[in-house]
Amino acid sequence: MSVVVSTAQTQSYWASIDAEIDAYLKKSIPIRSPEAVFEPMHHLTFAAPRTTAAALCVAACELVGGDRDQAMAAAAAIHLMHAAAYTHEHLPLTDRPRPRPGIQHKYNPNIELLTGDGIIPFGLELLARSVGPARSNPDKVLRVIVEITRATGSQGMVDGQYQELGLDRLGSEYDVIEYVCKKKEGELHACGAACGAILGGGAEEEIESLRRFGLYAGTVQGIQGKRRPD
Amino acid sequence: MSVVVSTAQTQSYWASIDAEIDAYLKKSIPIRSPEAVFEPMHHLTFAAPRTTAAALCVAACELVGGDRDQAMAAAAAIHLMHAAAYTHEHLPLTDRPRPRPGIQHKYNPNIELLTGDGIIPFGLELLARSVGPARSNPDKVLRVIVEITRATGSQGMVDGQYQELGLDRLGSEYDVIEYVCKKKEGELHACGAACGAILGGGAEEEIESLRRFGLYAGTVQGIQGKRRPD
Numbered sequence: 156m157s158v159v160v161s162t163a164q165t166q167s168y169w170a171s172i173d174a175e176i177d178a179y180l181k182k183s184i185p186i187r188s189p190e191a192v193f194e195p196m197h198h199l200t201f202a203a204p205r206t207t208a209a210a211l212c213v214a215a216c217e218l219v220g221g222d223r224d225q226a227m228a229a230a231a232a233i234h235l236m237h238a239a240a241y242t243h244e245h246l247p248l249t250d251r252p253r254p255r256p257g258i259q260h261k262y263n264p265n266i267e268l269l270t271g272d273g274i275i276p277f278g279l280e281l282l283a284r285s286v287g288p289a290r291s292n293p294d295k296v297l298r299v300i301v302e303i304t305r306a307t308g309s310q311g312m313v314d315g316q317y318q319e320l321g322l323d324r325l326g327s328e329y330d331v332i333e334y335v336c337k338k339k340e341g342e343l344h345a346c347g348a349a350c351g352a353i354l355g356g357g358a359e360e361e362i363e364s365l366r367r368f369g370l371y372a373g374t375v376q377g378i379q380g381k382r383r384p385d
Numbered sequence: 386m387s388v389v390v391s392t393a394q395t396q397s398y399w400a401s402i403d404a405e406i407d408a409y410l411k412k413s414i415p416i417r418s419p420e421a422v423f424e425p426m427h428h429l430t431f432a433a434p435r436t437t438a439a440a441l442c443v444a445a446c447e448l449v450g451g452d453r454d455q456a457m458a459a460a461a462a463i464h465l466m467h468a469a470a471y472t473h474e475h476l477p478l479t480d481r482p483r484p485r486p487g488i489q490h491k492y493n494p495n496i497e498l499l500t501g502d503g504i505i506p507f508g509l510e511l512l513a514r515s516v517g518p519a520r521s522n523p524d525k526v527l528r529v530i531v532e533i534t535r536a537t538g539s540q541g542m543v544d545g546q547y548q549e550l551g552l553d554r555l556g557s558e559y560d561v562i563e564y565v566c567k568k569k570e571g572e573l574h575a576c577g578a579a580c581g582a583i584l585g586g587g588a589e590e591e592i593e594s595l596r597r598f599g600l601y602a603g604t605v606q607g608i609q610g611k612r613r614p615d
Contacts, residue, residue, distance in 0.1 A: 192539045192547055236506075243502055247479045248494040264478040265550050268498075272473055272546075273539035275505045276466075280534035283527045293523035297513045300530065304510035309422045309503035316502075317422055320495050 172210045172223075176234060177201075179227045183281055195262050195270045196277070202261075203238035208340075208347035208373060215348040215365045221355020228285035229299050229350045235278030236307040237343065239271040244316065246271075279304070291354050299350045306346035315339035336377030337370070344373025402440045402453075406464060407431075409457045413511055425492050425500045426507070432491075433468035438570075438577035438603060445578040445595045451585020458515035459529050459580045465508030466537040467573065469501040474546065476501075509534070521584050529580045536576035545569035566607030567600070574603025 184197045209230040216226035247264050260267070282300055286293050305311055315338025318331055348369030352362040414427050439460040446456035477494050490497070512530055516523050535541055545568025548561055578599030582592040 189540075189544050189547070191552060192544050196539055240502065243498055246498065248498065249477045249479060266547075266552060268473060268476065268478065269543050269546055269550075269552075270539075271502075272470065272505070273543040275502070276509075276534035276538040279506075279509050280531055280538065283530040283534065286524075286527055293527050294516075297516055297523050297526060300513040301510055304506035304513065308506040308510065309426055309500075310419075313499050313503040314419050314422050316499055317419070317496075320499075322421060322496060322499075 169207075169210055169214075172213045172230075173205060175223065175227065176209050176213065176230050179231050180234065183231060184277075192270075192273065195266050196273055198261060199242050199267065199270050200235060200238050200274065203234075203241040206234060206237045206340075206343065207376065208237065208343040208369070209234040210347075211344055211369055211372070212347035212351040212354075215351030215357075215369075216355035217351075218365070219352050219355040219357030219361050221351075221357075225291055225354045226351045228282045229303070229354055230347070232278035232282045232303055233343065233347050233350070235274050235281070236303060236312075239274040239278070240307065240312055240316070242267050242271040242274070275307075295353055298353055302346050302350050302353070306342045311342045311346075312339050315342075332378065332381055333374070336381065337374045340377030340380075341370045341374030344376070345370035399437075399440055399444075402443045402460075403435060405453065405457065406439050406443065406460050409461050410464065413461060414507075422500075422503065425496050426503055428491060429472045429497065429500050430465060430468050430504065433464075433471040436464060436467045436570075436573065437606065438467065438573040438599070439464040440577075441574055441599055441602070442577035442581040442584075445581030445587075445599075446585035447581075448595070449582050449585040449587030449591050451581070451587075455521055455584045456581045458512045459533070459584055460577070462508035462512040462533055463573065463577050463580070465504050465511070466533060466542075469504040469508070470537065470542055470546070472497050472501040472504070505537075525583055528583055532576050532580050532583070536572045541572045541576075542569050545572075562608065562611055563604070566611065567604045570607030570610075571600045571604035574606070575600035 180200060184193065184200055186193050186197050212230040212233055213223055213226045217223060245260070246267055247260075262270070279300060282296060282303070285291060286296050291299075307313070315335045318338065319335045345366045346369070348365040349362050352365045357365070410430060414423065414430055416423050416427050442460040442463055443453055443456045447453060475490070476497055477490075492500070509530060512526060512533070515521060516526050521529075537543070545565045548568065549565045575596045576599070578595040579592050582595045587595070
């Protein structure tokens with residue numbers, strides 16, 4: 156019985172974090188002028204599936220004793236970087252003959268390309284603007300910007316996308332799947348957990364142990380996701 | 386005669402800035418592992434035409450009494466954001482039937498898409514890492530990150546690209562050209578000049594007057610460029 160209660164409590168904890176991140180994102184991306192730019196940005200931000208890496212950022216912040224508010228901009232930035240990557244992964248390029256299933260294209264490819272290009276700097280702008288007396292200090296925010304740009308850039312998520320597209324074959328099919336899941340999901344979750352711990356004022360050991368937890372949890376989640384039909 | 390000397394001096398001043406930005410970029414993007422990711426990143430960074438917005442950042446920093454080194458990471462970030470936009474503008478998408486002239490595609494579209502996606506966070510990572518006792522303070526660097534993400538994001542360069550592609554028609558052809566040049570070149574130069582002045586320790590009036598100069602110079606340069614065959 157206690158297990159049931161605990162599971163329900165855990166689910167409602169994560170659901171409450173997701174709801175707060177969503178509310179923060181909705182407030183941050185009003186549909187303003189130029190509408191032709193912001194309406195797709197709003198739509199594609201919420202069309203991407205939620206990543207638990209963003210929620211993990213908030214949970215890690217609270218775990219080390221920080222306030223939820225301190226991690227909200229970083230969690231939003233992580234979701235935005237993930238949403239931009241998701242949008243670009245589903246772009247119909249001339250050398251991607253197979254349509255990826257399960258996604259409705261509301262906009263034409265030019266708009267989806269440019270919207271992704273706008274979402275990336277917007278996520279980092281949100282984060283850079285999140286400094287304030289009641290919130291985080293500039294050194295922590297800069298450290299978090301470095302964490303997020305690395306995890307989502309050429310040595311992180313982009314490297315995983317290369318492998319996934321078979322642009323740079325590593326080895327056996329299983330090796331590739333493991334590498335892709337580590338780079339795309341593992342390192343994003345590691346980054347989320349580390350950023351939350353940094354912003355919440357965690358000690359270096361706490362930051363590194365939450366990073367390891369995130370890497371493991373994200374990689375396993377990615378591998379489990381691969382078992383389901385796409 | 387003095388005019389000739391002065392022109393030659395001016396040219397060598399700008400050439401020396403360009404050479405330093407190039408050297409900084411070359412040092413910052415070594416061809417390292419994974420090579421399949423970093424080799425195209427290196428190539429596409431230097432394949433994009435130079436933007437004077439990056440050089441203006443360094444010149445503005447020196448003009449307000451700062452050292453060239455203080456503006457180098459921001460100038461490199463401005464070039465990288467411009468190079469990513471240039472790469473994505475030339476992507477062969479399925480709804481861009483006309484090939485854009487004047488560009489050689491060394492890589493396939495998937496690689497060009499992902500490389501642009503990697504260059505954007507890398508530019509901002511470079512900037513976020515540029516804080517140091519001998520260099521800039523964190524508040525200035527965060528302010529510059531906000532400037533660059535805004536100028537290159539949905540309210541700046543991306544908005545100009547929308548208009549250029551005719552995705553959201555504004556008015557007469559001339560209105561569109563002027564708007565596109567203001568958003569794509571004008572605001573990037575305004576941002577470059579303002580960032581240089583911020584990092585060099587300029588007063589608020591100096592920052593705003595250099596921003597106005599950059600907006601004007603960049604917009605005019607853009608309009609003049611439109612007169613030449615593409």
